[in-house]
Amino acid sequence: MKGFTLWFTGLPSSGKSTLARRVEEILLERGMHVEVLDGDEVRENLSKGLGFSKEDRDTNIRRIGFVAKLLSRNGAVAITAAISPYRGVRDEMRKAIGRFVEVYVECPIDVLKERDVKGLYKKALAGEIKHFTGVDDPYEAPLKPEVVIKSDQESVEESVAKIVGTLEVLGYVPRSGGAEFSATEEETIKRRLKDLGYI
Numbered sequence: 001m002k003g004f005t006l007w008f009t010g011l012p013s014s015g016k017s018t019l020a021r022r023v024e025e026i027l028l029e030r031g032m033h034v035e036v037l038d039g040d041e042v043r044e045n046l047s048k049g050l051g052f053s054k055e056d057r058d059t060n061i062r063r064i065g066f067v068a069k070l071l072s073r074n075g076a077v078a079i080t081a082a083i084s085p086y087r088g089v090r091d092e093m094r095k096a097i098g099r100f101v102e103v104y105v106e107c108p109i110d111v112l113k114e115r116d117v118k119g120l121y122k123k124a125l126a127g128e129i130k131h132f133t134g135v136d137d138p139y140e141a142p143l144k145p146e147v148v149i150k151s152d153q154e155s156v157e158e159s160v161a162k163i164v165g166t167l168e169v170l171g172y173v174p175r176s177g178g179a180e181f182s183a184t185e186e187e188t189i190k191r192r193l194k195d196l197g198y199i
């Protein structure tokens, strides 16, 4: 089986890690080799010492992208779950990796502030931490992501079905025996990928 990179991007608390772990489980069940490169874990080891300036954030993403490229070209699936706020470096990774599927996890900022999984929005809004994406640091949404998740409107399972469905339509993941998504959803996925020129 050929490898690829599944690249999640989105604001803090949007749902990247949750979806990455769930998709990982499904791909493992289908016999694929999978590694998740989660933003938090990467910053603890591979990118320890880097800060949150644009330069440091881009360096962090290039490191994640480099590892994802090595994994992808050796038949594994690399799933990245980092905010990756800058479009330019994400597109650079897409070019470098080739088999690259971008998932934009979208959610209104008010819902994110309410969710605040790690309590960081509260701190950022109180001015206790600076350069927090979505509060006082920019986020550039992708222009042509293969998948858009509306995590305030969809259940985790619905979002996962869209992602796995897209990977199946692209031919990157074998289909399972059971139907993961309905025929209508498959049509919607196909139309989107065609309109964007990905198939």
Ligand SMILES: Nc1ncnc2c1ncn2[C@@H]1O[C@H](COP(=O)(O)OP(=O)(O)OP(=O)(O)O)[C@@H](O)[C@H]1O
Residues within 6 Å of the ligand: 010, 011, 012, 013, 014, 015, 016, 017, 018, 019, 039, 040, 081, 082, 083, 115, 117, 118, 149, 150, 151, 152, 154, 155, 156, 157, 159
């Ligand atoms: N459709 C959905 N997809 C993903 N998460 C969802 C969805 N609906 C609700 N959620 C909830 O949103 C929260 C997302 O938190 P998660 O830690 O995955 O975000 P994150 O994008 O990894 O944030 P961070 O950038 O801070 O690491 C979880 O509590 C999850 O249960």
Ligand SMILES: [Mg+2]
Residues within 6 Å of the ligand: 016, 017, 018, 038, 039, 040, 081
């Ligand atoms: Mg996360």
